[in-house]
Amino acid sequence: MIEISHLTKTFGDVTAVHDLTFSVQPGEVTGFLGPNGSGKTTTMRMILGLHRPTSGSATVNGKNYRDLAAPLTEVGALLDAKALHPGRTARHHLRALALSNGISTSRVAEVLNIVGLSSVADKRAGEFSLGMSQRLGIAAAILGDPGILMFDEPVNGLDPEGIRWVREFFRFLASEGRTVLVSSHLMSEMQLTADRFIIIGRGRLITQGTQDELSVHVRSTVRVVTGDNDALAALMTQRGWTLEREGDGLHVTGGSARDIGALAFDNQIAVYELSPLNASLEEAFMELTAGEAQYTGKVQEA
């Protein structure tokens, strides 16, 4: 279990993480979401004792990371797949890590096999593609068979096959009762992997919850096209539903397709089109984090 309590980190006068409080439970995959620069990596570094919190605390299994007797056997982390000496082979890289924590070196061949890198174990890590490096980073994370696993943007550079494997692997790790925290800036990716979400923006917690709990943020809109849009619009406004005119139709929020159809029928308005426009969790995420993105690009009109 990972517990974050009022965690704050400032770099000079920039606040990277602000008063963050959440916990990550065992037995499920928790998605850690936020736009680039929202403080996900900084938070993970503080959990690993790499960054010192300005205030607040981050503990793993109730202890400060620095107090763990053999850290790799309790927490495995993949922060940056390229954070290794490029001249060392995959096998030697893992071997040195195993030695440092007194982990049996026979485990090295095992984890290389699990991530599918056995055939390139004696190639220098600098020659690896980003996808292969991610696999090596995952191998390093599971080296000590830890109960807590953290992965920072693990699908970057993976091919579709690799992405599917990672997804299933994370679910498998969680099903074994492990705590799995996976960061991403893509809700569409996490939606398929995570049971629970923690969403941050500009270092602050925006919301957290299960997929169902988050779907209350999902506005469902219904598109309706009728023979007399104006009449229907008046009736719907009376009921307190909000609407927008879109082309030859209306986009209605507040009433379901069933409600709208019934209302039109009761008032003898011909309905030509009636379709629910279900917003995805992705759109909810975009909406929640709108204005929280640190770096936003604009499309210039020519």
Place this chain on the structure above:
Amino acid sequence: MSRTTLATVTRAEFAKFRTARSYVIGLIVLVVLFIGMGTLISGLQNVRVSDHHGGFTASEFDSTAFALIGYFFAQFAGGVIGALFVTSEFATGSIRTTLAAVPRRGLFVIAKAIVVTVIVGIASEIAAFVSFFAGTAIQPRSAFDVVANKVVDLPIASLSGQGVLRAVLMSGLYVTLLTLLGVGLGLIVRHTAGTISIFVGLIFIVPLISLALPTGWQQGLDKILPSNLGQSMIAISQPANSFSAGPAALLLGAYALGLLLLGYVLTNRRDV
């Protein structure tokens, strides 16, 4: 039950040293420079004494110093190995992987220092002895002395000679301590180029600056410069204004320890 201890971390750092090409190449360069320059300079003495117009006198002939001269070149290889062993972790970002596995940063610093001391120490001492034997073996046995105006036998050093064994051991120790200086600087500076620049500056540039100082300061500074401490450690008969070998080695050791300590304090405090 696995545990992270000084022993496990040291074993890991040993493995890291052995499995990266750059350190191994550095070590080969160190040994080749040490032995190569010692035998080259020793061999060249044959040319020097045969040049009768050169005005050679036997009193200029320091057999031990010629045979061990390679230490001066080897110290740069040592400094680069020491610096790189630390700074490459920062340059590649592997420092985060390393410190996530070993969050007690004191263990990390001590393990790095132990590994470098043992590996470079053994290599330097072996190189010192090989260089001494090879160098003295090919040095000229006699030469025409212009003051005595006749051919005289030259004093070829042997390990049983006064202070000779100490000089050989000290030359290896000097290179080892300079390597540790590189480790300490690397921890403080964290950038490869910056660390090596400061290291070279300390050996080459500071003595030049010292020349521009008032005489009293100059003598004080010269006495405690790493390169001059090295000369004091290796000299058979001490030059004026210098420590004797033992105190010189202790002072240089204190430098290395001081930089490592400062390196530890900074490493412990900084975010990585």
